Amino acid sequence: MTAARAVFGRWAAIVLLALAGLLAGCAQPAPPGVTVLTYASPYGPGHPFSRADQEWIDWVEKESGGSIQIRPNWSGQLLSSDMSLEELRHGVADIGLITPIYSRGGTHLTRIQTGFYSGADTMPQQLALYRCMLESSPQLRAEIAGLKVLAVQGGPTVGIVTRDRRLSSLDDLQGLRLRAPTELLTVLGTLGADPVNMPMGEVYSALAKGVIDGVIAPADTFRSLHFAEVTGHFNTLVIPRGAYPARAMGQERWDRLTPEHQALLERGIAVWEAAMMTELETAWQQGYDEAVAQGIEIRGMSRSEQARFDALYLADAERNAQALGRFGIDGEAVFRTARSSLREDGAISCNEE
Secondary structure, eight states, X not given: XXXXXXXXXXXXXXXXHHXXXXXXXXXXXXXXXXXXXXXXXXXXXXXXXXXXXXXXXXXXXXXXXXXXXXXXXXTOXXXXXXXXXXXXXXXXXXXXXXXXXXXXXXXXXXXXGGGOOTTOOSHHHHHHHHHHHHHHOHHHHHTTTTEEEEEEEOOOOEEEEESSOOOSSGGGGTTOEEEXXXXXXXXXXXXXXXXXXXXXXXXXXHHHHTSOSEEEEOTTHHHHSOGGGTOOEEEEEEEOOOOEEEEEEEHHHHXXXXXXXXXXXXXXXXXXXXXXXXXXXXXXXXXXXXXHHTTOEEEOOOHHHHHHHHHHHHHHHHHHHHHGGGGTOOHHHHHHHHHHHBOTTSOBXXXXX
16 A cells, blocks of 8 residues: 555544534434533453543533533543544544643653653653653654643553562563563663563463563552462562543534633643542552462662662653654653652752753
8 A cells, every 4th residue: 555545544544533523413303401521442341541531521511511521432442542632633523631641643742751751750740851851852742733632641650560580670571571562672682581562352362371571560460460370579679650642622622612621621620630640549459459469579779770770761762752853853852851750758849951
């Protein structure tokens, strides 16, 4: 297929999905004086993300006195992981779960900045640090142009889950085949591991069959993905998580809202983010408790080994920031903002270069 046909195919899909979204919205006409908004998520209603989404939906409908109704599309195909930003900009849904870190193009800086969070171990720190970088970088803001961001998402720090090998130092990673996110492939390779990237949905089977020796993952996976059944060890080496915009509304649809409804949804940003943090923290604790109950050996790394990992992680992050120069993106400036905004006591204070 030629590049032109590929582009045409993607845009044709967007048009078809937009029509589907419009038809879905027209299926139940809005009562007089009520604004109906559609919300699209690829996750089922029982997922922690969706539980947080439903809490926000309930809050918006209550606070609006019924003048806003939100119709969710759970487990749907309205938004894709790699085109969600474009689809939302073109009205496939009014509001949706977006994944800019998986987008095919146009979000280079958003993806790379998720590796700048060393030392920001809590989700409130992650969200604050993202906003420092967003405030400082017109290029970061340009990557989400055409969208009104309604929530930024972080996550609990992750560790290393292994089948058979107990990890006491970073040297124990030598030769281990580990499933890892893209931003960790170079760091793990430097430590002698054999990192691979595969969909998380395939990891359980790969662990059970011995195709991989372990996975970089948070504790919630012991329960949510049943990793306690196929692994024996969890090392709590602190591996940072980054923040990114995760819920948004198309700017054109936002502009058509009344000022009162816009103000309400602005207040709802904090509500949505708090709900996500609560659900993610709960899921992490439930997974950790499951690991304990199933006899998973849990241990950490020494301070010196953690410091060694942090140094490698930051050096790799800086190289990735510099590499954005080939796209005309000043990633180094954003990296410097991130490092200067994170104080030694863990507080976030913007613009302290």
